[in-house]
Amino acid sequence: MTGPTAPGELRLAVALDGCGWHPAAWREPDARPRELFSGRYWTELVQEAERGRLDFVTIEDTLALQSSRYDGPDGRVDQVRGRLDAVLVAARAAPRTRAIGLVPTVVVTHTEPFHVAKAVATLDHVSSGRAGVRVRVRAGRDEAAHFGRRDLPPARPADLFDEAADYVEVMRRLWDSWEDDAEIRDVATGRFIDRDKLHHIDFAGRWFSVRGPSIVPRPPQGQPLVTALAHAAVPYRFAAGSVDLVHVTPRDAADAARILRDLRAEQAAAGRLAESLRVFADLVVFLDDAEGRAAARRARLDELAGREFRSDAAVFAGTPAGLADVLEEWAGAGIDGFQLRPAGVPTDLTAITRGLVPELRRRGLVPPEYGAGTLRGLLGFPRAANRYAAAPPEPAAT
């Protein structure tokens, strides 16, 4: 394999959350805040992303009400509050789409790896190989209180990432715990499966032990895509060791190059090859065809929100062509792809699919059609080999 993408090509995803990433976006005339809890709303957004041939969507989620604070509810009533479960939203959209990847967010700190592994495997089955999962660590006391099972934050914050690494390891083993050809339906012997091709995973770690095998046969992709967002050294280490695709938040191209150096060093330390990890940069985008109008909208939304919009990711306000210039520059620094967070939905989502994408296509930076049938395929990954399958016999020496 030569690398993640064809030379000069970049990959595109969008992050879906509520009415968009600006806290006042729900007040825009075309926003649909009253439909946020309907299947139709989410299906239509994913379909729009698919019309733009985006590689995947992520769906935001946590196990607490949205808040501007890290340590609990903020009591605000002027922003979108309330969310549906992201895995179910993705599953609801799957039968109504055909090629785009579906990557719901899952909090690993409070959930069962066995349950989530089977849910993501099933999302892969219902979408014919388009599933991923963005794993997320949550250290908040408020979220912990929803479960009442542990005290957070832990004395050593890195523990949560070590636990996340175990969690991903358990999911991966469970996805491999059935070999692809385990179902044999051998009428002569009355056996439905070849049980030698099902495997107990026998994971025993500091936080949990899981015996396996999964109750769900191996997903079509073998391994659904695992992603994580990372901003600093500890999460970089986790991402470099555990995930297939990491979302990072560079300020500019030089920052992107620095982050990539850090990530590649962690990867090497973890003994993983460079091409096993895709690096996507996140950007919040306000887009408009007319010069200056996107910035004006941003200013107007800031005024409604009562304060200037800030984000962990870089914020771009301008034309699709201007954004294409930025993406091209960052891609030059080694970034594989981009996850755009539309500031307002539908405005900035359609500006991506109908403005930015045609522009990138004119520049030959994104392909015109979906080629591969799976999400891993779209990202240039081969179908994953199964860790439990016996290696094929060596070809006989001649």
Add this chain to the structure above:
Amino acid sequence: MSSPTRQIHLAAHFPGVNNTTVWSDPRSGSHIAFESFVHFARTAERAKFDFLFLAEGLRLREQRGRIHDLDVVGRPDTFTVLAALAAVTDRLGLAGTINSTFNEPYEVARQFASLDHLSDGRAAWNVVTSWDAFTGENFRRGGFLAEEQRYERAELFLRTASELFDSWRGDEIVADKESGVFLADAKAGAFEHHDAHFDISGQFTVPRSPQGRPVIFQAGDSDAGREFAARSADAIFSRHSTFDAGQAFHADVKRRLARYGRAPEDLLVLPAATFVLGDTDAQARERAEEVRRQQVSGATAIQFLEQVWNRDLGDHDPDGPLPEVDPQPGENTVAQGRASVRMYEDRLATARRWREIAEAGKLTTRELVIEVSGRQAFVGSPATVADTINRFVQARAADGFILVPHITPAGLDEFADTVVPLLQERGVFRADYTGTTLRDHLGLAPVPGWPVHAV
């Protein structure tokens, strides 16, 4: 009949991971591929069924320490399949079995409230209580729960989840773009719950769902299970599909309702029921025999016997008589992860009874197992089956049935095409949906407090 005609409820159970499901038949398709679920759901919806039902087991069954390989093995995740089916159906209820031992209320309440939103009010939760340490090995807490606490936890789990469902009244989201008020109440979703099993507080993330909460099913048979249903469930999924046992069970659970201030119509009794159809009753009987032979291969007969004998019978000939040796008493060490083990708790008595049946009928081991391991609930021509189902419901042996076809995914098609029209002609089954939610289909009163705001 003097009392008014009772309407029948019908539901479709996706074929499960036991020997009822015949995988060796050439018509048998994938039980994992989503197309199978779509086919099955569309048949059920075309037939105007109340709901589709998914069972769940959280550990693959093992026998003598090895993964059981004779039946269908494996199934997809309940929530994920139901949410996807919400995209390809409009009216059909979507019922999922979710365990109350190896889950936490906040997460499950969130998933069911989300499913209810995403399906516009069609979600149902079958609360099951498997607690065993064998299953626990797949989860963070292991086998932490004592058997006698399973319904205590289920009860508190459901109560806690209900508080979460009720934590949003339904009128909080105003989303007034002009004034900038999204939420009318900053405390929307606030909850606090402390008991022996759950010690939680905070804010719930999912606004009140179309049904207020999912329809609640219970599927257990013990006294504790029946009490749990009488107190808290909207419907019981039972295994009493014969006439006499059905009437006795129906009367028993309906009698328990008054204690909780509930009326008989507040709890539906819906037994699982298998069926075999034919052009004539005789042809159906012949087919039923054939299906039984498909369901009980020689190997299946031996493993079935092992569960009762509690011994390795790997060398026993299924086409010969029952083993001379008696069952081994004590803890059942042969089969794990299956409900049937507890159905035959007095193993010596069971063996004695089976020997008598085998001797009387000169039956081989396999024939005996075919004889004793249950037969199809309804066998006959479409007219016979329609009449039988109707007779059972009118006589209160059930309020309806959860049909379990033996072929995936087309095993319901013939029933939908031949029996349902007869029931509709007789005026005992709906010709079309009259409501949109599953509660509507089941004739259940709206959950109190819903809808809060008049539209």
